[in-house]
Amino acid sequence: MRQKIYFVLALAFVVLLLSNIADAGNLNAPMQSLMSKYLKDSGGKAFSADDGKKLYFLKRMHSKKKEEISCTSCHMDDPAKAGRTPVGKPIDPLSPATNKERFADPEKVEKWFKRNCTGVFERECTPKEKGDFITFMMSLQ
Amino acid sequence: MKIEKTFLAIGILILSLMINTSVFADKDEEGERHGRHEKHEKGGRHEGEGRAIVVENAAYKSECSSCHFLYPPEFLPKRSWEALMKGSDKHFGENLALDDKTGKEILSYLTGNSAERGSSEWAGKILKSIGSSAPLRITEVPYILKEHRKIKPDVFKRKSIGSFSNCGSCHTGAAQGDYEEDSVSIPKE
Numbered sequence: 001m002r003q004k005i006y007f008v009l010a011l012a013f014v015v016l017l018l019s020n021i022a023d024a025g026n027l028n029a030p031m032q033s034l035m036s037k038y039l040k041d042s043g044g045k046a047f048s049a050d051d052g053k054k055l056y057f058l059k060r061m062h063s064k065k066k067e068e069i070s071c072t073s074c075h076m077d078d079p080a081k082a083g084r085t086p087v088g089k090p091i092d093p094l095s096p097a098t099n100k101e102r103f104a105d106p107e108k109v110e111k112w113f114k115r116n117c118t119g120v121f122e123r124e125c126t127p128k129e130k131g132d133f134i135t136f137m138m139s140l141q
Numbered sequence: 142m143k144i145e146k147t148f149l150a151i152g153i154l155i156l157s158l159m160i161n162t163s164v165f166a167d168k169d170e171e172g173e174r175h176g177r178h179e180k181h182e183k184g185g186r187h188e189g190e191g192r193a194i195v196v197e198n199a200a201y202k203s204e205c206s207s208c209h210f211l212y213p214p215e216f217l218p219k220r221s222w223e224a225l226m227k228g229s230d231k232h233f234g235e236n237l238a239l240d241d242k243t244g245k246e247i248l249s250y251l252t253g254n255s256a257e258r259g260s261s262e263w264a265g266k267i268l269k270s271i272g273s274s275a276p277l278r279i280t281e282v283p284y285i286l287k288e289h290r291k292i293k294p295d296v297f298k299r300k301s302i303g304s305f306s307n308c309g310s311c312h313t314g315a316a317q318g319d320y321e322e323d324s325v326s327i328p329k330e
Contacts, residue, residue: 062234064234065234084303085207085208085209086208087208087209087210087303087304087306087307088302088303088304088306088307089207089208089209089210089303089307091207111238114236114238115235115236115237115238116235118235118236118238119234119235119236
């Protein structure tokens with residue numbers, strides 16, 4: 001009986017490990033090296049999809065826009081769906097599950113982190129936050 | 142039969158009078174606001190009269206159109222584009238994070254084709270309507286507001302329109318520089 005439980009646990013662990021590797025594997029080489037850079041710049045602390053998720057849903061009052069905003073204001077609660085910019089222009093889905101072009105070009109990723117972190121949090125995001133965010137997005141596939 | 146024809150003739154006469162009157166009324170109104178008619182014939186950049194420039198600049202397209210409609214550069218004066226690009230790190234609450242080269246390229250495209258240089262009828266009307274001010278929003282240009290005055294604010298909130306700044310939602314020829322009333326189609330939802 002006990003052996004069986006161990007076996008199941010071990011199997012679950014392997015599956016979990018494999019799925020993590022698969023997630024990371026979905027990032028192309030340039031993106032993986034961007035992730036390595038984030039990791040190095042954030043002191044080597046492992047990224048967490050959960051923290052990325054929290055960041056994605058974090059609502060805050062913008063001091064100048066005078067309204068509560070979050071990533072979801074434009075990218076929706078479900079990032080697999082199309083979003084809308086503040087002026088109502090459609091945004092292609094952010095989730096790589098429905099949009100393979102996402103998180104594929106480091107330059108683009110960096111540009112949009114810079115734009116949108118400032119737009120929502122009124123500051124740039126830390127390397128840890130960026131790594132968490134991408135880890136969360138990649139886990140949605 | 143003869144009576145019918147007479148009625149038809151009178152009908153056509155009245156109709157044509159009505160059309161003429163409305164055209165003249167519009168012209169008078171324009172005349173009042175902007176002085177007598179002016180023709181803007183500067184170069185042959187445009188396909189036909191009443192066309193704005195077709196936006197072709199790659200940097201402007203890729204950096205600006207993700208968030209909003211690709212406004213024709215001739216819808217704002219040079220001084221407005223200069224102010225906008227100078228403040229590109231504080232663009233209505235967003236940092237556009239443009240590198241120097243890209244920023245300069247966009248600025249030179251926008252100022253090189255601004256309202257002062259535009260040859261569409263709208264460029265001249267926009268310039269006159271703003272006087273010496275430097276509006277940062279095309280949606281606040283008096284001439285553009287005037288042209289849309291009959292559209293209820295709720296219409297712009299329709300899902301497929303989103304806001305007053307999404308010109309292309311109703312101006313179906315906008316991508317070709319066509320903002321004529323004839324090519325407007327307002328989505329119902």
